[in-house]
Amino acid sequence: MLPIKPHLWFDNQAKEAAEFYTTLMPDSAISFGSQLHNTPSGDCDIVEFTIAGQPFMAISAGPLFKFNPSISFMINFDPSRNPEAARRIDEIWSKLADGGTVMMPLDRYPFSERYGWVADKYGVSWQLILTNPAGEPRPVIIPSMMFTGAVAGKAEEAIDFYCSVFKESKRGTTAPRPEDMGPDKAGTLLFADFYINQTWLAAMDSAHNHGFGFNEAVSLLIECETQEEIDYYWLALSADPKAGQCGWLKDKYGVSWQISSTFMSEVLKSGSPQQIDRVTQAFLPMKKFDIAALQKAYQG
Structure with missing residues (x-):
């Protein structure tokens, strides 16, 4: 399996945001851009990019969903691997905070010499932390889920669930x-991380009244090579296998996932405009993706 890609839903700023994010750190670049035509949201820009080696996808598909801190992205600054980490955290914080909203100021906290939580000018949420690593190294960027509202206190259960679904999985720090x-009870998670599908993710509980929860603004994209894989993840993750649309589903904790196909990526990257349009019109009525039907549409 390929690494899980966070997928960001923008109103109309996907390309602009990707260009901004890829200036922040080394090992960042835009991989490709394409456009879907005649969707329910009109013409939608799609862009794939990496930030510090972490792959992302983004789409401009209208103002249906708004970013919130329920899924944020931790940026680890490791002094043992980069002597300039302390300077870099301040530099990148300044760029992300410009025009954004600070939730926790960049400062010293009991768990880190330097930490801050900010929503950037697009509303995407970031946690920047100067780490003191012990044991197995972590990637620079880790998607982090906050279990709040109706699912507060269920982060531990959710991690166990995800590790049971994905064949390549392990627990990390707890x-x-x-x-x-x-309002947070003893035993609920301050922080934990876990590894599934070549991807580190983090989770925490918060029983405070935040007024937000998981939504489709940030989803987790799984690219499958076979129909068997698509069928497996759709059934394993979906809270209602009859629900969902265009490969999107919600799990029992409200987290949005996309169960897609590597064939779709190939079409978007190398297909002609006519082939992309045919495949787009084929997948729009689908709930779970049907690779054979998509290939037939591609061939015309």
């Missing part, structure tokens, strides 16, 4: 609350 902390 830091439960040692005692009750306001």
Whole structure:
């Protein structure tokens, strides 16, 4: 399996945002851009890019969904691997905070000498942290899920669930609350991370009244090589296998996933405009992707 790609839903700024993000750190670049025509959202720009080696997808598909901190992206600054980490964290913080909203100021905290949480000018949420690594190294960027509202306190359960679904999985760091902390109960997760499909993810619980939860603005994209894989992940992850649309589903915790095909990526990267349009019109009525039907549409 390929690494999981966070997928970002913008109103109309996907290309602009990708250009901005790829200026932040080394090992960042736009891989390709394409456009889907005649969708329910009109013509939609699609762009694939990497930030510090982490792959992302983004789409401009209208103002249906808004970013919130339920899924953020941790940026790890490791002094043992980069002597300039302390300077770099301040530099990148300044760029992300420009025009954005600071939720936790960049400062010293009990868990880190330098940490901050900010939503950038597009609303995408980032946690920047100066790490003191021990054990297995982590990637620069890790998608992080906050379990709040109706699913507060279920982060541990969710990690176990995800690790049971994905064949290549393992637990990493686990830091439960040692005692009750306001509305957060002892044993719920301050922080934990886990590894599935060549991808590190993080999770935490928060029982505070945040007023937000998981939505489609940030989804997790799984690219499958076979119909068998698509069928497996659709059935394993979907809270309602009869729901979903265009390969999108929601799991029992409300997290949005896209179960896609490597064939779709190939079409978007190398197909002619006519082939892309035919495949687009083929997948729009689908719930779970049918690779054979997509290939037939591609061939005309």
